[in-house]
Amino acid sequence: MNQKDKNTEELILDAANKVFIEKGLDGTRMQEIADEAKINKSLLHYYYRSKDKLFCEVFNKAIQKFLPNTVKIFDSQKTLFEIIEIFIEEYIGLLQRNPFIPMFVLHELGKRPKKLSETFSHLFGEIKNNQLVFFRNMVRQEIAKGEIIEIDPNQLIVNIMSLCIFPFVAKPILQTIFFDESSKEFKKFIQDRKKEVSDFVINSIKVKK
């Protein structure tokens, strides 16, 4: 479905997505969303009542995209190393397609730390009680088997998330310092990271025999 086939409601949501994610809640003007959607400003309120309501729609979609969905990977019979490889490749791929999502989600969450657990308890619950438990158990098993070194599973998970997400959050400064503003070189750097991060992590935890 291309832009012309979409109704006004969808046009607005697409425009709001773009502007909110680039500029954040505080930095976004309703007028700018209207301009982006090429519609009248009043229509924003007709369809979504208020800026806050419109923002919530955008934010909820964004955080669901941002939180890794590992169910598919965990369901099948794979080794820990395979799981790590597939996860990193897929998650960096997701971020390549949505490069502004990490900064948007993390910045907005940083301003509302208290409401976090209440509002998104359903999303976090699934991760906490299923995906994390599964991964931690798998790590402990591999440690017991002597396949990987002793490491706190939480630290390992945060390490993997850090290596995947940080370059997108820090893109402007990395592109300036490392690549003299060349966006082409930065893209190659990110593409290379799929293998680099995977190797880096596995190399670090694997027991050499």
Next chain:
Amino acid sequence: MNQKDKNTEELILDAANKVFIEKGLDGTRMQEIADEAKINKSLLHYYYRSKDKLFCEVFNKAIQKFLPNTVKIFDSQKTLFEIIEIFIEEYIGLLQRNPFIPMFVLHELGKRPKKLSETFSHLFGEIKNNQLVFFRNMVRQEIAKGEIIEIDPNQLIVNIMSLCIFPFVAKPILQTIFFDESSKEFKKFIQDRKKEVSDFVINSIKVKK
């Protein structure tokens, strides 16, 4: 020097630091800075003319703190592993004392990617032409000597920065998902990371003989 001994100009700058860094440029109200400094709102303009000028003072200080100063470490005669260990311990320590600086700097830079290189060329130049060159050469030497595996020095640097900085940028979500909002457990987690990250990196690149 405690707060009472400071003059108005310093009181304002301290207050502006706190509010801007927590809420960002767009999210900050001049009134809130005045309240924080316990002075009249007009005095903000008397001393700093405009919100933008005041913001620039804060931002310049913040980015200088944020950019790692590795000169001390590089000056002395240390091995690559020692340099990595010291850097990680000191840089995470810096972030523990200034936990909001990474999100503040990276978010504001994300909104102004174009002005970046011009405005801070003096800071970036020093890093690009001295610290990075030094580190890259050292990495290449160690590769040649067979002490570490083959790795792109840029990827290694970004890996180290990611592992140090990301947990501070993602604090709210990590604290919710991993530690049920317990700020005490999160602090311990960060403290433990000084050794964890160091081990993780060195373990990954060190050639076992």
Next chain:
DNA sequence: GTCTATAATGTGATAGAC
């Protein structure tokens, strides 16, 4: 230097015609 009062503008939101 510090205060009060107020100007000047920007912005979210609504009323009402079509």
Next chain:
DNA sequence: GTCTATCACATTATAGAC
């Protein structure tokens, strides 16, 4: 559903008394 006109309020900034 969509538009124009406008309200109501928040916010930066300044003028002027003390």
